[in-house]
Amino acid sequence: xxxxxxxxxxxxxxxxxxxxxxxxxxxxxxxxxxxxxxxxxxxxxxxxxxxxxxxxxxxxxxxxxxxxxxxxxxxxxxxxxxxxxxxxxxxxxxxxxxxxxxxxxxxxxxxxxxxxxxxxxxxxxxxxxxxxxxxxxxxxxxxxxxxxxxxxxxxxxxxxxxxxxxxxxxxxxxxxxx
Amino acid sequence: xxxxxxxxxxxxxxxxxxxxxxxxxxxxxxxxxxxxxxxxxxxxxxxxxxxxxxxxxxxxxxxxxxxxxxxxxxxxxxxxxxxxxxxxxxxxxxxxxxxxxxxxxxxxxxxxxxxxxxxxxxxxxxxxxxxxxxxxxxxxxxxxxxxxxxxxxxxxxxxxxxxxxxxxxxxxxxxxxxxxxxxxxxxxxxxxxxxxxxxxxxxxxxxxxxxxxxxxxxxxxxxxxxxxxxxxxxxxxxxxxxxxxxxxxxxxxxxxxxxxxxxxxxxxxxxxxxxxxxxxxxxxxxxxxxxxxxxxxxxxxxxxxxxxxxxxxxxxxxxxxxxxxxxxxxxxxxxxxxxxxxxxxxxxxxxxxxxxxxxxxxxxxxxxxxxxxxxxxxxxxx
Numbered sequence: 377x378x379x380x381x382x383x384x385x386x387x388x389x390x391x392x393x394x395x396x397x398x399x400x401x402x403x404x405x406x407x408x409x410x411x412x413x414x415x416x417x418x419x420x421x422x423x424x425x426x427x428x429x430x431x432x433x434x435x436x437x438x439x440x441x442x443x444x445x446x447x448x449x450x451x452x453x454x455x456x457x458x459x460x461x462x463x464x465x466x467x468x469x470x471x472x473x474x475x476x477x478x479x480x481x482x483x484x485x486x487x488x489x490x491x492x493x494x495x496x497x498x499x500x501x502x503x504x505x506x507x508x509x510x511x512x513x514x515x516x517x518x519x520x521x522x523x524x525x526x527x528x529x530x531x532x533x534x535x536x537x538x539x540x541x542x543x544x545x546x547x548x549x550x551x552x553x554x
Numbered sequence: 555x556x557x558x559x560x561x562x563x564x565x566x567x568x569x570x571x572x573x574x575x576x577x578x579x580x581x582x583x584x585x586x587x588x589x590x591x592x593x594x595x596x597x598x599x600x601x602x603x604x605x606x607x608x609x610x611x612x613x614x615x616x617x618x619x620x621x622x623x624x625x626x627x628x629x630x631x632x633x634x635x636x637x638x639x640x641x642x643x644x645x646x647x648x649x650x651x652x653x654x655x656x657x658x659x660x661x662x663x664x665x666x667x668x669x670x671x672x673x674x675x676x677x678x679x680x681x682x683x684x685x686x687x688x689x690x691x692x693x694x695x696x697x698x699x700x701x702x703x704x705x706x707x708x709x710x711x712x713x714x715x716x717x718x719x720x721x722x723x724x725x726x727x728x729x730x731x732x733x734x735x736x737x738x739x740x741x742x743x744x745x746x747x748x749x750x751x752x753x754x755x756x757x758x759x760x761x762x763x764x765x766x767x768x769x770x771x772x773x774x775x776x777x778x779x780x781x782x783x784x785x786x787x788x789x790x791x792x793x794x795x796x797x798x799x800x801x802x803x804x805x806x807x808x809x810x811x812x813x814x815x816x817x818x819x820x821x822x823x824x825x826x827x828x829x830x831x832x833x834x835x836x837x838x839x840x841x842x843x844x845x846x847x848x849x850x851x852x853x854x855x856x857x858x859x860x861x862x863x864x865x866x867x868x869x870x871x872x873x874x875x876x877x878x879x880x881x882x883x884x885x886x887x888x889x890x891x892x893x894x895x896x897x898x899x900x901x902x903x904x905x906x907x908x909x910x911x912x913x914x915x916x917x918x919x920x921x922x923x924x925x926x927x928x929x930x931x932x933x934x935x936x
Binding site for chain 1 (some may be wrong): 560564567568569570571572573574575582583585592931935936
């Protein structure tokens with residue numbers, strides 16, 4: 377649907393604005409989650425998220441739907457911006473942001489839930505940054521495998537294989553933690 | 555605690571998903587509604603140096619306009635330099651003769667080795683010949699009575715003997731050929747020149763026309779060519795010069811020696827005592843006089859070549875480029891447009907030839923930078 381919207385957007389500037397508005401609304405939180413996962417710094421994640429949207433907005437008329445989905449295009453822009461920011465700071469990318477606030481999980485869910493999520497969080501920390509990025513794209517941003525492939529510049533099957541390996545390692549890490 | 559199953563693991567991961575602050579989300583919504591106006595970047599992370607500097611995000615967007623500006627600059631510079639150094643071609647170029655003149659004058663000042671030696675040794679000889687040539691050089695004498703001798707003849711070239719030839723073609727309407735021919739005669743007489751041959755044809759465009767073979771005093775050639783150029787539209791104009799100093803000097807010196815030998819033989823003849831001796835000397839004298847006569851004719855001919863320039867003048871009609879008596883027509887427009895396009899193409903080609911290496915280097919630099927950025931981005935996550 378989004379592809380069709382963007383295709384229409386190429387014909388009329390107003391349609392392009394509407395299509396971008398829809399893309400923005402459907403991707404705002406997902407994009408922030410992905411960027412925050414990469415940067416592990418909430419203020420910087422906000423800046424980069426805003427800058428990525430701004431850059432995408434300026435380039436919206438140059439988007440070519442034949443080269444991929446609009447979400448993949450948007451996440452590609454955000455990824456470059458986030459990696460440039462990390463590069464500038466000389467940091468190593470880390471997937472999870474600030475340590476998870478377990479009080480936010482809700483008291484009714486119980487201590488077992490909290491313990492398990494802490495274990496998952498710790499297991500994530502033990503993964504390679506690129507593996508953590510894959511998991512963030514899939515489960516934080518909710519991208520399909522073909523969209524992930526487009527963002528990372530790899531084939532869809534390669535993206536699927538890498539994701540499967542990352543999940544396996546995460547599961548093993550969780551097992552180790554458990 | 556049991557290890558998480560896949561669904562549970564995914565649910566736990568999603569629960570760990572970072573969420574934006576409500577205040578940030580609201581601000582971003584506002585900015586989205588306003589079309590993402592540009593913000594002041596104070597305190598913001600360096601997402602893009604180019605963006606902060608308000609430079610184009612994509613290097614190509616900087617390279618393309620920069621390349622365009624460079625092409626224009628090089629084209630203008632090339633055009634100016636071409637315009638500044640133009641005029642070497644004498645086609646329809648009023649300054650061509652002056653260009654040639656200055657070339658000859660330079661040559662005169664810094665003569666070529668052989669010419670310089672010849673010139674140095676010849677001055678006295680040439681001057682000495684002037685008086686004694688009168689009786690031997692009848693044609694020159696005849697011409698000399700019509701043409702005021704110069705400062706005349708070889709003044710623009712100093713003491714060098716330079717032969718000049720010129721060819722000029724005028725474009726005319728068939729009905730103007732007679733008038734133009736009359737004006738050619740007037741211009742020749744005004745220059746004290748001589749019409750060696752002339753022919754005029756009447757008829758349709760392409761058939762009608764006139765040809766003239768003229769002798770113009772070299773000192774007045776420029777004035778004459780200017781006068782011819784004003785008669786009608788100039789279709790082409792060519793001039794050439796040749797330095798004939800060396801043969802002139804050689805012939806003059808040989809003539810001087812021959813005359814000295816004649817004088818010596820006359821003295822011997824006066825002192826001869828026997829008839830046989832007298833006959834032998836007289837035979838040598840006849841031979842030497844014939845030799846001197848040939849040399850004198852040669853000297854005269856060479857002087858004439860230097861003093862008078864041969865000019866071939868043609869008046870042509872038809873051919874699509876007649877000027878209708880100077881009026882600018884559609885044919886001229888096509889001709890000018892073609893010329894303009896040719897010049898533009900040539901200038902563009904030169905500009906591209908100059909810019910191609912620069913563009914290649916810029917492209918390589920851009921590709922290298924891009925590859926480096928990609929590698930650095932990959933390294934961040936490795």
